[in-house]
Amino acid sequence: MGRHRLLGVKNVLTLMFTAEGTFAGARLAKGVFHMAYYLPAMRMFLEGMRRNGTPLTEIRVFADTYAWNEAEEGKGATPAMNAVNDRALLMKLTPFGALWSVIEAEGHAKVTTMGGRTVLTGTSPYDGIEISTTLDNEHRPVEVTAKGNGHTYGATFADYRDTWEPKYLVIFPSQIRWTVDGKPLADLKVTAFKSNPYVVFPIPDVVRRAASN
Numbered sequence: 334m335g336r337h338r339l340l341g342v343k344n345v346l347t348l349m350f351t352a353e354g355t356f357a358g359a360r361l362a363k364g365v366f367h368m369a370y371y372l373p374a375m376r377m378f379l380e381g382m383r384r385n386g387t388p389l390t391e392i393r394v395f396a397d398t399y400a401w402n403e404a405e406e407g408k409g410a411t412p413a414m415n416a417v418n419d420r421a422l423l424m425k426l427t428p429f430g431a432l433w434s435v436i437e438a439e440g441h442a443k444v445t446t447m448g449g450r451t452v453l454t455g456t457s458p459y460d461g462i463e464i465s466t467t468l469d470n471e472h473r474p475v476e477v478t479a480k481g482n483g484h485t486y487g488a489t490f491a492d493y494r495d496t497w498e499p500k501y502l503v504i505f506p507s508q509i510r511w512t513v514d515g516k517p518l519a520d521l522k523v524t525a526f527k528s529n530p531y532v533v534f535p536i537p538d539v540v541r542r543a544a545s546n
Contacts, residue, residue: 343436345429345503346371349530352509352521358384364521367532370433372396373424373460374534376406395420396534399544407535412543418482425464425479426488426511432474433457434464450475473504487512497526 347369353361356379365378374396381389392403393416400417401410424430435442438455445452451468462481469475477488490506497505505526511519 343370343433345528347529347532348427348429348505349525349527349532350505350523351525352523354519354521355517356381356519356521359389361389361521367530368424368427368430369396369532369534370424370430372534373421373430374532375420375424376403376532376534377420378406393420394534396536399536399540401537401540407533410537410539412540414540414544421460422462422479422481422484422486423511425462426477426486426509428474428477428490428506431464431466431477431479431488434460434462435466484514486518487515498528503528 347367349365349367352364352366355361356364359379359381361379361381363378363380367376368374375394377391377393379389379391379393383389392406393413394401394403395417398417400413400415400420402413403410425434432453434457435453435455437457437459442453442455445454447467450470451472452465453468454463454465456463460481462479465478466474467476473490473493475490479486479488489510491508493504493506495504505523507523509519509521509523510517511521
């Protein structure tokens with residue numbers, strides 16, 4: 334994942350990528366995803382058109398055990414606690430998120446071979462989500478299965494590129510597809526990527542109060 338032997342998976346603490354395509358039945362003109370693996374946390378800026386023809390303009394966030402929506406980035410929070418698990422699982426459907434789980438599983442992770450490819454399986458003790466990651470011949474994740482929240486989430490990654498950032502940094506796929514229980518969730522064409530950007534996820538007081546009730 335890193336283009337230098339000293340650059341490992343867990344050197345990527347945060348990332349940001351922009352994509353277009355489809356997401357949860359909506360047509361995305363632009364989706365911007367901010368992720369922090371060490372928290373974990375994610376913010377999704379979604380712009381496009383819903384299946385029923387109405388505009389989609391939403392900011393969906395989760396951090397730790399909290400979830401909310403925002404009117405603007407960092408402003409106008411509305412609690413969405415029932416979405417915590419679904420949003421947290423999307424973190425695993427990225428190459429770095431999947432491998433973080435396997436690393437956190439430490440001595441409990443398993444390595445097998447299927448169809449000539451290496452498969453890494455492990456469950457992070459921090460979230461209990463079982464992850465299975467298939468690597469290609471260059472040891473890059475190309476397929477992920479995540480089991481949690483009573484569902485099986487899947488991801489495939491294709492067309493890894495090294496043109497997003499300077500040559501001493503990391504690579505990232507330009508095609509990402511997500512599924513839930515075998516049904517399509519997202520088909521994303523990545524248009525921009527940045528590793529370790531500055532992203533913050535302060536939990537609004539209104540969200541903390543809602544979670545405590």
